[in-house]
Amino acid sequence: MPAKGDCALFLDFDGTLVEIAERPEAVVVAPGLPNTLATLRDQLGGALALVSGRSIGTLDGFFGPHRFDAAGLHGVEHRLRGELAPCRPTDHPKLRALIEALPTRLPLHPGVLIEDKGCSVGLHWRLAPEYEEELTKLVQEMAAGLGSEYRLQLGKAVAEILPAHASKGGIIDYFLHQPPFAERTAVFIGDDLTDELGFATVNGRDGVSIRVGKGPTIAQRRIETPAELRRCLSEWASKGRIDVERLSPA
Ligand SMILES: [Mg+2]
Known part of the structure; x- marks a missing residue:
């Protein structure tokens, strides 16, 4: 003990x-x-x-x-x-560009929340659970599109993209x-x-x-x-x- x-x-x-x-x-x-x-x-x-x-x-x-x-x-x-x-967000230009473009790529719903954390980003659907499948797939594709330097982290009603290390x-x-x-x-x-x-x-x-x-x-x-x-x-x-x-x- x-x-x-x-x-x-x-x-x-x-x-x-x-x-x-x-x-x-x-x-x-x-x-x-x-x-x-x-x-x-x-x-x-x-x-x-x-x-x-x-x-x-x-x-x-x-x-x-x-x-x-x-x-x-x-x-x-x-x-x-x-x-x-x-x-340092400036070390992550590809991720920053993706985050800036996110509002235009997401389903338009007030319950879908973007949490911009500088060097990572979380998408939350606790208020819009009907979007779970669509958002998970979208975030998976976006993370894959950034290449091997980034990875997907799933959580409770949230999917995040963060540096792979x-x-x-x-x-x-x-x-x-x-x-x-x-x-x-x-x-x-x-x-x-x-x-x-x-x-x-x-x-x-x-x-x-x-x-x-x-x-x-x-x-x-x-x-x-x-x-x-x-x-x-x-x-x-x-x-x-x-x-x-x-x-x-x-
Ligand atoms: Mg926790």
């Missing part, structure tokens, strides 16, 4: 720390969560990072005034020990080679397809993988809802100990 002080804690954001909302900007961070995470980070000697498809700037907006170490855009950008390794598994592995994350037992908690790549990394390093919510997974353990995870995080922070043994097997 990982003891506090020996863990590195990696946390997805949407669907994990917060409930998914109809629109990405509408998610609500529970009062107390930022301070709970800050307490855990301090107890873990700084070894806590958010690992999200969101940009780090967006995560900061949700967690201010705290600025947690983080991997944004599935690892395209990261902040480690407070130092930002940003993505980026994955949550890759960035977690990178963090685990850097202080203060190195030499610790990795614990990664996530809820979606993109997190399965992180679970694979953590499983391969004798860490602990935890899936929030239902669905097939390679994670070892499961927590039913973001609210239940927040309760666990509060308990871990107040006990001073990451207690994963009591969690259900996945």
Whole structure:
């Protein structure tokens, strides 16, 4: 059982720390969560990072005034020990051209949302589920049209195009080679397809993988809802100990 002080804690954001909302900007961070995470980070000697498809700037907006170490855009950008390794949209002219042209290529429906993240783009259809098949096919074609430097990442009512080198598994592995994350037992908690790549990394390093919510997974353990995870995080922070043994097997 990982003891506090020996863990590195990696946390997805949407669907994990917060409930998914109809629109990405509408998610609500529970009062107390930022301070709970800050307490855990301090107890873990700084070894806590958010690992999200969101940009780090967006995560900061949700967690201010705290600025947690983080991997944004599935690892395209990261902040480690407070130092930002940003993505540069100017490095991605082909992707930028595609994003600029997107509004003319998508089905005209107010529920189809474009989330421009600079070095990646997400198309959301939570408000227009009837477009799932059409949009998935379209985004697949667009990603393929960009060539091997880019890839498709499917998620819950979202499809994203991002630089091919980026994955949550890759960035977690990178963090685990850097202080203060190195030499610790990795614990990664996530809820979606993109997190399965992180679970694979953590499983391969004798860490602990935890899936929030239902669905097939390679994670070892499961927590039913973001609210239940927040309760666990509060308990871990107040006990001073990451207690994963009591969690259900996945
Ligand atoms: Mg998620």
